[in-house]
Amino acid sequence: MKALQESPQAEPRQLQVQKPKFKWGKWLYHLVTGAFALLMLYPIIWLLMSSFKESSQVFVTAHSLIPDPFILSNYTQGWEGIAGQSFGTFIKNSLIIVGFSTIGAVISSALIAYGFARISFKGKAFWFACMMVSMMLPHEVVMIPQYIIFAKIGWLNSFLPIIVPQFFGHAFFIFLMVQFIRNIPIELDEAARIDGCGRFGIFYKVIVPLIVPAMATAAIFSFYWKWEDLINPVLYLNSPDKYPVSLALKLFLDSETASNWGAMFAMSVVSLLPVILIFFLFQKYIVEGISTSGLK
Amino acid sequence: MKLRPSGDNLAGYAFISPFIIGFLAFTIIPMVVSLYLSFTNYDLFSTPQWVGLGNYIEMFTGDEKYWTTIKVTFTYVLAGVPLRLTFALIVAMLLNRASRMVGIYRTLFYLPSIIGGSVAVAIMWRNIFGNEGTINQLLFFMGIDQKIYWYQEPTSALWTLILLSVWQFGSSMLIFLAGLKNISPEYYEAASVDGANPFQKFFKITLPLLSPIIFFNLVMQTISAFMTFTPAYIISKGEGGPLDGTLLYSLYLFQKAFNFFQMGYASAMAWVMLLIVGILTLILFKTSKYWVHYESKEG
Numbered sequence: 289m290k291a292l293q294e295s296p297q298a299e300p301r302q303l304q305v306q307k308p309k310f311k312w313g314k315w316l317y318h319l320v321t322g323a324f325a326l327l328m329l330y331p332i333i334w335l336l337m338s339s340f341k342e343s344s345q346v347f348v349t350a351h352s353l354i355p356d357p358f359i360l361s362n363y364t365q366g367w368e369g370i371a372g373q374s375f376g377t378f379i380k381n382s383l384i385i386v387g388f389s390t391i392g393a394v395i396s397s398a399l400i401a402y403g404f405a406r407i408s409f410k411g412k413a414f415w416f417a418c419m420m421v422s423m424m425l426p427h428e429v430v431m432i433p434q435y436i437i438f439a440k441i442g443w444l445n446s447f448l449p450i451i452v453p454q455f456f457g458h459a460f461f462i463f464l465m466v467q468f469i470r471n472i473p474i475e476l477d478e479a480a481r482i483d484g485c486g487r488f489g490i491f492y493k494v495i496v497p498l499i500v501p502a503m504a505t506a507a508i509f510s511f512y513w514k515w516e517d518l519i520n521p522v523l524y525l526n527s528p529d530k531y532p533v534s535l536a537l538k539l540f541l542d543s544e545t546a547s548n549w550g551a552m553f554a555m556s557v558v559s560l561l562p563v564i565l566i567f568f569l570f571q572k573y574i575v576e577g578i579s580t581s582g583l584k
Numbered sequence: 585m586k587l588r589p590s591g592d593n594l595a596g597y598a599f600i601s602p603f604i605i606g607f608l609a610f611t612i613i614p615m616v617v618s619l620y621l622s623f624t625n626y627d628l629f630s631t632p633q634w635v636g637l638g639n640y641i642e643m644f645t646g647d648e649k650y651w652t653t654i655k656v657t658f659t660y661v662l663a664g665v666p667l668r669l670t671f672a673l674i675v676a677m678l679l680n681r682a683s684r685m686v687g688i689y690r691t692l693f694y695l696p697s698i699i700g701g702s703v704a705v706a707i708m709w710r711n712i713f714g715n716e717g718t719i720n721q722l723l724f725f726m727g728i729d730q731k732i733y734w735y736q737e738p739t740s741a742l743w744t745l746i747l748l749s750v751w752q753f754g755s756s757m758l759i760f761l762a763g764l765k766n767i768s769p770e771y772y773e774a775a776s777v778d779g780a781n782p783f784q785k786f787f788k789i790t791l792p793l794l795s796p797i798i799f800f801n802l803v804m805q806t807i808s809a810f811m812t813f814t815p816a817y818i819i820s821k822g823e824g825g826p827l828d829g830t831l832l833y834s835l836y837l838f839q840k841a842f843n844f845f846q847m848g849y850a851s852a853m854a855w856v857m858l859l860i861v862g863i864l865t866l867i868l869f870k871t872s873k874y875w876v877h878y879e880s881k882e883g
Binding site for chain 2: 314317318320321322324325328329332334335338346347350351372396399400402403404405407408409410412415418419422424425426427428429430431432433434435436437439451453455457462469483491512513515516518519522523532533534535537538540541542549552553557559560562566567568571573578
């Protein structure tokens with residue numbers, strides 16, 4: 289009985305003794321984690337800082353992050369572009385490719401996902417399996433015939449081979465949206481049906497507003513993939529006035545001369561800006577998308 | 585009161601028709617063509633010449649570079665994927681605690697994954713490991729006056745690519761973090777009562793309960809690692825050098841198809857790649873029953 293009475297008193301005392309130690313652990317934790325995070329980001333910070341250094345200084349002072357002197361001329365010089373095209377042209381091309389691809393991929397994937405999630409029809413399991421398999425299929429298996437087909441119909445050196453396939457749904461996005469639609473109570477569909485909505489009405493008026501987060505996630509990833517895509521532009525585009533940013537940067541690299549470092553770094557930074565900006569603005573959707581469907 | 589997905593063949597096919605058309609036009613037909621081409625010699629301009637298994641035989645018996653690319657790619661995948669997942673798990677466990685800073689750390693650790701596939705990052709990586717690059721200069725400041733010529737030696741050049749892939753552990757980390765949050769704290773409390781140390785908790789609770797997620801990550805990351813193209817293409821300037829040290833499978837296939845116009849040979853390479861990826865996935869699935877624990881079965 290005495291022991292029982294003592295124990296509640298003993299516990300707070302113990303906690304009080306441990307408290308300063310616990311705080312020290314917390315500081316250690318933040319020190320280690322923060323240092324590791326900085327280490328991870330070091331290459332990006334280095335790239336950013338190097339873009340403000342004089343080209344001749346970039347590698348002489350590669351150990352230092354502080355540009356001395358601090359210059360902005362790399363950006364003006366880089367923006368003048370390469371191969372007779374201003375960097376603005378490359379950005380415009382990238383935006384066209386990314387914009388149309390993303391719109392196509394998101395809308396078509398939403399329609400397809402609705403079909404898979406809400407309508408039962410003969411052969412559904414088969415087509416769903418096809419979709420899952422196509423997620424794991426190496427692109428290399430279809431790359432060469434696709435190239436031959438697009439060459440035969442005269443689509444080379446245009447954006448069409450890159451954009452058009454996106455209008456037929458993207459397996460990852462379909463999968464993501466199917467998961468999302470399945471969590472929407474089907475009573476909502478029923479209510480809309482009783483109110484006189486057809487299938488498309490239900491899709492457009494009930495489902496679409498509710499899957500906006502999934503569509504946003506898909507749009508963000510479509511943006512990333514198309515913005516960073518290199519192999520398709522390399523394959524299909526051959527005149528510099530059609531080059532997107534990724535291919536233009538490769539051009540900078542190929543023609544690198546001792547004096548060109550600064551401009552190349554500056555334009556690398558410019559190419560990363562939209563990606564990083566979208567990342568910070570829409571983090572929530574990205575984290576959700578990855579955690580629920582394993583999007584890369 | 586019909587609250588199940590309603591049956592309607594016409595509407596069903598209408599909604600998924602974009603997928604079916606796209607799947608036939610951009611997957612099935614190209615696959616059939618690719619399989620046919622793999623038995624031919626084809627240079628894109630003249631008609632394909634039937635050579636039977638010639639391309640496959642050449643690949644395995646006549647093409648030394650092919651074995652190099654196999655070796656390089658397997659090293660890249662077998663070293664890169666486990667390292668990346670290990671890092672992802674360690675950092676996820678580090679971040680699995682209640683603290684306001686965790687959100688910020690998570691963002692910072694994830695950032696490399698978002699930009700990692702870009703040309704800009706490949707250019708950055710190439711320069712950091714350059715002869716006069718940051719790494720060598722930092723080594724110098726730490727008192728190591730021996731430059732490492734990362735891109736003049738095949739092994740070290742490949743390791744810079746592996747490091748670049750490990751650097752992008754963020755997406756796996758996010759998935760692990762979501763998995764860790766789903767593990768009920770009661771398990772750990774019960775283990776503490778039984779006097780388990782942190783290592784026992786990790787190996788007896790965390791790892792088994794996380795194993796389905798680890799398995800999923802392992803499969804997806806292995807497949808995507810096999811298809812890596814951009815960093816090798818940029819860092820080696822399309823060559824795969826030095827001495828084919830960074831000649832990843834996709835890069836060699838690309839060279840064969842679009843530099844040498846050996847479309848038949850490249851198609852055969854693509855089919856072998858598909859087989860390798862398929863077999864690896866199958867092996868992972870077969871071994872999964874020995875190490876992947878599904879809670880529903882146990883409970």
